[in-house]
Amino acid sequence: MIxxxxxxxxxxxxxxxxxSIGIFALIRLVPGDPVSVLAGPDATPASRAAIRAELGLDRxxxxxxxxxxxDLARLDLGPSYKLGGDVGSLIADGALNTVVxxxxxxxxxxxxxxxxxxxAVVWDRRWLNSLLSALNTAAVAVPTFATxxxxxxxxxxxxxVLPAGGTPPGGFFxxxxxxxxxxxxxxxxxxxxxxxxxxxxxxxxxxxxxxQPYVTTAxxxxxxxxxxxxxxxxxxxxxxxxxxxxxxxxxxxxxAILVEAVFAWPGLGRLIEQGISARDYPVVQVLLxxxxxxxxxxQLAGDLIHAWLDPRVRLNGVS
Amino acid sequence: MLxxxxxxxxxxxEHLAISFAQPRPAVEDVSVSLRRGEILALVGESGSGKSMxxxxxxxxxxxxxxAAGSIRYDGEELLGLPETDLNRIRGRRIAMVFQEPQTAxxxxxxxxxxxxxxxxxxxxxxxxxxxxxxxxxxxAVEIPEPERRLGSYPHQLSGGQKQRVVLALALANEPEVLxxxxxxxxxxxxxxxxxxxxxxxxxxxxGTAIVLITHNMGVVAEIADRVVVLQAGNVVEEGETRTLFxxxxxxxTKTLLASVLRLPELDSVVEPSALLPSAPASDxxxxDxxxxDxxxxxxxxxxxRGVHVHYGSRRRGRAFPAVTDVSLRVxxxxxxxLVGESGSGKxxxxxxxxxxxxLAEGRVLLQGEDVLAAPRAERRHLRRGLAFVHxxxxxxxxxxxxxxxxxxxxxxxxxxxTPAERDARVAELLDAVQLPASYAARRPRELSGGQRQRIAxxxxxxxxxxxxxxxxxxxxxxxxVQARVLELFRDLQERLGFACLFISHDLAVVHQVADRVAVLxxxxxxxxxxxxxxxxxxxxxxxxxxxxxxxxxxxxRRGRRVxxxxx
Numbered sequence: 001m002i003x004x005x006x007x008x009x010x011x012x013x014x015x016x017x018x019x020s021i022g023i024f025a026l027i028r029l030v031p032g033d034p035v036s037v038l039a040g041p042d043a044t045p046a047s048r049a050a051i052r053a054e055l056g057l058d059r060x061x062x063x064x065x066x067x068x069x070x071d072l073a074r075l076d077l078g079p080s081y082k083l084g085g086d087v088g089s090l091i092a093d094g095a096l097n098t099v100v101x102x103x104x105x106x107x108x109x110x111x112x113x114x115x116x117x118x119x120a121v122v123w124d125r126r127w128l129n130s131l132l133s134a135l136n137t138a139a140v141a142v143p144t145f146a147t148x149x150x151x152x153x154x155x156x157x158x159x160x161v162l163p164a165g166g167t168p169p170g171g172f173f174x175x176x177x178x179x180x181x182x183x184x185x186x187x188x189x190x191x192x193x194x195x196x197x198x199x200x201x202x203x204x205x206x207x208x209x210x211x212q213p214y215v216t217t218a219x220x221x222x223x224x225x226x227x228x229x230x231x232x233x234x235x236x237x238x239x240x241x242x243x244x245x246x247x248x249x250x251x252x253x254x255x256a257i258l259v260e261a262v263f264a265w266p267g268l269g270r271l272i273e274q275g276i277s278a279r280d281y282p283v284v285q286v287l288l289x290x291x292x293x294x295x296x297x298x299q300l301a302g303d304l305i306h307a308w309l310d311p312r313v314r315l316n317g318v319s
Numbered sequence: 320m321l322x323x324x325x326x327x328x329x330x331x332x333e334h335l336a337i338s339f340a341q342p343r344p345a346v347e348d349v350s351v352s353l354r355r356g357e358i359l360a361l362v363g364e365s366g367s368g369k370s371m372x373x374x375x376x377x378x379x380x381x382x383x384x385x386a387a388g389s390i391r392y393d394g395e396e397l398l399g400l401p402e403t404d405l406n407r408i409r410g411r412r413i414a415m416v417f418q419e420p421q422t423a424x425x426x427x428x429x430x431x432x433x434x435x436x437x438x439x440x441x442x443x444x445x446x447x448x449x450x451x452x453x454x455x456x457x458x459a460v461e462i463p464e465p466e467r468r469l470g471s472y473p474h475q476l477s478g479g480q481k482q483r484v485v486l487a488l489a490l491a492n493e494p495e496v497l498x499x500x501x502x503x504x505x506x507x508x509x510x511x512x513x514x515x516x517x518x519x520x521x522x523x524x525x526g527t528a529i530v531l532i533t534h535n536m537g538v539v540a541e542i543a544d545r546v547v548v549l550q551a552g553n554v555v556e557e558g559e560t561r562t563l564f565x566x567x568x569x570x571x572t573k574t575l576l577a578s579v580l581r582l583p584e585l586d587s588v589v590e591p592s593a594l595l596p597s598a599p600a601s602d603x604x605x606x607d608x609x610x611x612d613x614x615x616x617x618x619x620x621x622x623x624r625g626v627h628v629h630y631g632s633r634r635r636g637r638a639f640p641a642v643t644d645v646s647l648r649v650x651x652x653x654x655x656x657l658v659g660e661s662g663s664g665k666x667x668x669x670x671x672x673x674x675x676x677x678l679a680e681g682r683v684l685l686q687g688e689d690v691l692a693a694p695r696a697e698r699r700h701l702r703r704g705l706a707f708v709h710x711x712x713x714x715x716x717x718x719x720x721x722x723x724x725x726x727x728x729x730x731x732x733x734x735x736x737t738p739a740e741r742d743a744r745v746a747e748l749l750d751a752v753q754l755p756a757s758y759a760a761r762r763p764r765e766l767s768g769g770q771r772q773r774i775a776x777x778x779x780x781x782x783x784x785x786x787x788x789x790x791x792x793x794x795x796x797x798x799x800v801q802a803r804v805l806e807l808f809r810d811l812q813e814r815l816g817f818a819c820l821f822i823s824h825d826l827a828v829v830h831q832v833a834d835r836v837a838v839l840x841x842x843x844x845x846x847x848x849x850x851x852x853x854x855x856x857x858x859x860x861x862x863x864x865x866x867x868x869x870x871x872x873x874x875x876r877r878g879r880r881v882x883x884x885x886x
Contacts, residue, residue, distance in 0.1 A: 212422065213417060213419060213422040213423050214422060214423055214424055214425040214426070216379060216417065216423075217415075217417060217423045217424065217485065217488065218425070218436070219377075219379060219409065220377055220379060220409055220410065220414065220415040220417075220489075221409060221410035221414065221436075221437045221440055221488060221489070221491070221492075222405075222406040222407065222408070222409035222410035222411055222440045222441060222492075223406070223410075223436060223437070223439075223440040224402075224403075224406055224440070225402070227440075231436070232425050232428065232436075235425075235427050235428065236425065236426070236427055309427070310426075310427060311426075311427055311472045311474070312426060312427075312472070312474045315472065315474075315475070
């Protein structure tokens with residue numbers, strides 16, 4: 001297990017380094033540059049060159065990259081170009097909002113998927129399956145920003161029962177009930193695609209498990225079908241579903257940018273959106289790298305949980 | 320209990336018919352009655368409906384199947400009973416044991432958990448009482464250290480132990496009827512013998528009536544009281560085991576009994592050359608292979624010189640030895656049977672001949688040339704002289720290729736002749752395996768198991784190999800089909816004169832086709848010699864035990880064998 005972990009950590013590190021180069025290069029390839037944003041449309045070539053030199057953008061690519069890595073290693077994220085203030089404090093301000101929102105959506109998607117897929121398998125009715133399948137397709141097909149807008153229109157505008165956006169005024173922890181109301185719409189909008197994808201996967205995994213010979217053994221022993229689904233099939237279907245959940249986490253990270261924009265949610269997603277519009281390299285670079293790191297760590301955690309859930313892997317130490 | 324109601328019927332199946340959305344019903348008209356405390360064998364080849372009949376009893380038919388007729392347990396009609404009522408019967412009154420112990424247990428739950436779950440289903444809710452009963456059950460199926468085993472997962476047990484656990488699950492709620500569907504087919508012969516004895520003891524101790532579903536006439540002769548022979552969904556014949564074996568009435572029963580391969584009695588020598596007149600009389604003896612008479616020393620088709628193979632991590636200490644110091648020669652045109660139980664290394668040795676597994680030590684010579692030391696191009700040429708036939712033709716033939724294309728593929732790869740010549744060769748090969756040339760256009764799923772294995776054989780022979788490695792080529796086939804395929808194999812081998820490593824766990828099959836036999840155990844060579852000599856006068860203890868464990872299709876010998884096994 002230790003060797004497996006070391007092996008995985010090594011590849012995770014490699015992915016992160018390659019991603020950092022990619023991010024650094026990609027953002028510089030995007031049309032438009034921070035100098036014109038900062039200097040404004042009427043700047044003289046001389047003042048533009050001065051700004052360029054000040055930001056260090058006149059140096060060669062690899063030198064800029066090495067400089068950035070050095071700063072990262074010292075955890076000195078530097079000042080932002082345009083958004084104002086230190087990149088570190090900008091991130092610290094938005095981080096909690098995004099973490100709470102993403103975790104809320106993650107829990108919603110995984111618990112929701114667990115409920116819908118076991119329900120579909122336990123009550124194996126044709127109408128239920130058709131209904132779930134239709135909802136599923138809709139949830140995957142409709143883009144997140146559209147779902148978000150519809151949710152706002154229905155539950156905040158037409159029937160004003162929930163707040164249309166923003167974070168709870170008293171923070172998340174003083175009045176959890178109020179915080180919940182604020183989280184519900186953005187959380188749902190964010191969770192829906194992952195919920196649907198997970199439901200589809202888990203339902204299929206459960207059905208496959210029910211074809212396995214050990215299920216026939218259990219049925220021949222007089223164990224009720226529902227109990228077999230809940231205590232045996234589900235337990236066997238979980239390991240692979242955890243891996244899929246890890247991949248779906250990437251969807252959540254991407255979705256957070258759109259959802260935060262629609263709900264005026266002051267989180268990292270909104271920060272990244274603003275950073276991209278302003279060509280604020282330091283902000284965007286760090287945030288993209290951060291999301292890569294979070295994603296890679298989630299994958300790693302998913303694989304470890306998978307290994308731990310499967311005694312054949314856990315007890316043999318073989319991957 | 321056994322003596323109180325010796326002829327009382329516990330389970331009565333009458334005019335059972337099972338149909339799918341297919342032209343032919345799986346079961347057409349089957350009536351079977353099971354008496355208290357008896358062992359009734361349900362025999363038949365694949366497609367005879369024996370498994371479906373058993374599954375119908377517990378309402379475990381696959382979706383889409385419809386059953387008609389009547390199945391009565393203790394006077395209660397089981398057909399059409401709702402699921403909740405069936406769950407009252409399942410496991411508690413009638414339990415079932417399945418063929419494949421590897422998959423019959425839940426891989427992510429402990430043995431103890433699964434036993435408790437079985438007990439819980441019929442009312443034993445107390446954790447402690449269930450745990451105690453679980454230990455008792457494991458002890459009843461003779462699993463050593465039952466307390467410790469409760470915490471084990473299925474993958475930590477051997478195949479035989481798993482089947483004992485499956486049996487313990489079935490016996491958990493003291494059923495009156497046990498349906499055992501090929502319970503020993505996936506097991507080694509020595510383990511099979513132990514499980515059969517265990518079944519017999521359970522019947523004696525608890526009075527449980529057992530329906531034993533099997534295709535193996537040896538197993539039937541070993542423990543069944545009565546036999547019901549099924550063919551294509553109908554009962555062909557039924558009777559007391561001794562009577563039926565001694566005087567089969569129906570032609571089908573006679574064929575079935577006639578196609579069973581028999582081993583000679585120990586100590587009666589059969590000359591191997593009498594079986595295969597045109598094959599070379601003997602092998603070229605290696606340094607450690609005692610051979611009788613020495614003919615001209617040809618270059619062997621394959622020679623293993625002190626080979627070792629390790630599986631698992633190559634780092635020190637963690638490697639698992641699959642083959643240890645084996646030296647063996649196969650002379651040109653000679654058929655050498657590799658026998659042994661699972662884990663004996665017989666398959667590994669076969670794959671080693673083609674350089675498909677990494678060699679840790681020793682040398683493998685194909686026609687005198689070192690396969691692994693040869694340069695890439697040369698290796699390709701050497702491999703051309705070698706062909707494989709695998710156990711499961713369903714898995715080894717591409718389902719999307721027409722079988723003609725499968726046979727042609729090796730010719731295409733090695734660019735033999737013009738395309739027209741290749742097509743002619745395919746027709747010729749089909750003819751050699753006694754299939755019409757028109758079969759070239761068919762897909763594997765349109766053929767029967769025996770036909771598919773003929774195709775696999777035709778493909779293997781396409782490049783006229785000097786060595787054929789056949790890994791359990793007939794193990795997935797019914798006995799009557801097996802007999803025909805083996806006959807074809809012998810015929811082709813005589814005509815084409817290729818050498819063969821014939822890998823099988825079935826000693827009777829090896830006895831029929833091989834000139835010489837090599838007995839493997841745990842990766843080591845136990846004994847080699849002419850097949851007639853080794854099987855009649857085995858030198859190694861292990862070979863003798865292996866031969867003893869093979870069930871003999873002769874109920875008259877049963878008493879003698881039980882005494883032998885007990886000693």
